[in-house]
Amino acid sequence: MSTAVAIQPFMPRPTPVPIAAARPRKQKPSPGKENLVSIKPISSTVGPVANIRTRRERPCDACRRRKSRCVIHEGAVLCVLCEFHKQECTFVQSPLPRKRKVVDQGKKDSPINQKKRSVDAEPPPLALPTPTITATAPSPPPPQSSLANPQLAQLGETLGLQRGQHSRYIGLSSPFDSLLIGLSHFDRHNESTFDLGTLRRVNDHECFIMLPDENTQDYSGEADTLHVVEQLVHPHGSTLLDLYFRVVHPNFPIIQKHLFVERYRNGDRTFSPALMAGMYILALNWWSYDAKLANYPKPDAAQLEAIAMKSLSVSMERPKLSTIQAGLLLLQRPEADSWSLTTQLVAIGQELGLHLDCSSWSVPLWERGLRKRIAWALYMQDKWSSLIHGRPSHIFGANWAVKSITDDDFLEQGDGYETMQEETDDEREEDEKGRILFAQMIGLTAIMAEVMDTFYTQVAIQDFANAGNKSTELILARAKPVQIKLRNWHERLPKSVKMDAPAHNKLSSTGYLHLAYFATEITLHRRIVQSLDSATHDPYGFFMCRNAAKTRLISAMDFVNRLKPEHLQAFWYFASKINFTLIGTFGSLLWATAPANEEAEFYKTRLREYRWTLSVSSKRAEFLDYAVLMLDASRAMLKNLAEKPSLAQQISTAGVPPRPPPQQRSMGPPQLYRQNSDDIEMQDDDEEQGHGEGLRRNVSSGSFRGFADADEYERYGSGPGTADGSVTSDR
Incomplete structure (x- = not known):
């Protein structure tokens, strides 16, 4: 009866090498595709004793019992599996009897x-x-x-x-x-x-x-x-x-x-x-x-x-x-x-x-x-x-x-x-689109994280509190670089993940990416609106900030209104149900802080339409029910809102005060009000330029001297060519 004897190394290991692959490939690996990167070597002078098999390709006893392929790399003492399991690698047992495989062909x-x-x-x-x-x-x-x-x-x-x-x-x-x-x-x-x-x-x-x-x-x-x-x-x-x-x-x-x-x-x-x-x-x-x-x-x-x-x-x-x-x-x-x-x-x-x-x-x-x-x-x-x-x-x-x-x-x-x-062509296309979507979401998340770090940390909150009446000026100054990053991100989006990219009768998850973009914009504008006070800020700056916020709200609501079944039934990122809710929360904030009753009624109407859109869409995306419930909760809170004065009561015979000279403005650095792409409207894509350009032409021209009545104010605030403030972009 033979005795199992394992050949063990009696010398130190040689210089450490990268981890060996489990199955050696026959072809030469292409450059850049190697599995491992070597680390700093440790000095050694003597190599191990190689394990010698008694028969070519004969598996060791342990691999034979497992019915596994026995692989011993050149110069190694133990086979891959025995070394992994830290056990002896012997070649003394007889072959096991073969068993007939059972094949179920039914x-x-x-x-x-x-x-x-x-x-x-x-x-x-x-x-x-x-x-x-x-x-x-x-x-x-x-x-x-x-x-x-x-x-x-x-x-x-x-x-x-x-x-x-x-x-x-x-x-x-x-x-x-x-x-x-x-x-x-x-x-x-x-x-x-x-x-x-x-x-x-x-x-x-x-x-x-x-x-x-x-x-x-x-x-x-x-x-x-x-x-x-x-x-x-x-x-x-x-x-x-x-x-x-x-x-x-x-x-x-x-x-x-x-x-x-x-x-x-x-x-x-x-x-x-x-x-x-x-x-x-x-x-x-x-x-x-x-x-x-x-x-x-x-x-x-x-x-x-x-x-x-x-x-x-x-x-x-x-x-x-x-x-x-x-x-x-x-x-x-x-x-x-x-x-x-x-x-x-x-x-x-x-x-x-x-x-x-x-x-x-x-x-x-x-x-x-x-x-x-x-x-x-x-x-x-x-x-x-x-x-x-x-x-x-x-x-x-x-x-x-x-x-x-x-x-x-x-x-x-x-x-x-x-x-x-x-893979089929369709599978490769979907995988490629998914990779781009995943990578773009990472980039957007980094910008969103900057928004949170800039405006919502305890240090930032204290800075704005210490600024007092100049808190809005400080917020706008810090918002500008983030606005530019957000706009550039959207402008550089690949075509495959834009909302108008063809779906080819397949589910498309691009909706969660664009929703996250609107949530980021809203989170930024929300902080600006919270800092506004009509009693302490000049009317021009107050109007510009609120109108920029209004534009973003309308764009976000319009985006939700254009979601198709292939978007609603696709995979949505976990934060999506809250991001849908944030749109409604932002609308409620603008409603609550509206200076005139006419503006408050406008937001009230839009929120009613938004709730209806979410209710209909929830038939295909049940998680939208949460956003509907949160909208109802916000509306219940607004029942305690005091009645606002009408616009006619606020406008004097001279109308809204004219745009003050730069040296007399009490809010915001002058560059935020210049007629350029970095204006507070944050027009960040080609489809919405028409809305923003009309606003800039009216506000920046020397002929702007106020509104004759409330109807003119509504038309002006809604943008040219739209009586209800809707945005007709196809984004």
């Missing part, structure tokens, strides 16, 4: 999964082939089991998606001093094991500690939780995932699609239960969008949400990238509104190092892109949550080192799966 492909990139449903365990389960399959879900797949060893090379262990970032001021860490001996995986865990160095400056998952709460029950999630959606899990990747993923690409799909196809059942539940929950919003699914009972979304939230809470004890992904997806639910969960995700993201620049890290190239996409999604979640809740942001520029998103950050290659299914 199941056909689901009609909804005719696309080449659709996901298969409920793969059976281990070595059985992966049949497709249709939406009508009556069989119960298969039992859950782990699967050792050679490609999945690639996850062991990642930092944030490893099995069995999780990472925590070690900061410069922590007890783990960077100079002391540099004295540790790191192996070729850039890891160094010590009593508290395993140090994982990703470059010369950043280091993480890897800790085992098994020591965390409810780790052993994670597989059972995932099984319950799959049971709740069976047999429609595959179809729901297909819906998710068709509708949600292109516009919110925080999942590594190819890696996820291939893991699912190959029977991997070690996904995060919270992540799977989050994907299913979002896909359920388009249940009736699929003709086949619409004929069957919808899975219990409430039960899925309960499991997802509990599982997410538990997974925070062993944080991974999937934890952030799950939390972000759950926060995209139309009814989700959790400030506390957002703050938790920000903290976990910092623990995972998502706030750092990972461009030079020794992790797979695809993981760097995934980390950047998740990081920017977390950034947007924090900033828009700060706006809609009116609370301080938790991400600050001084501690945010993530580089701008690029096309390379969306690459799918290098994840360990060599074969990639071809």
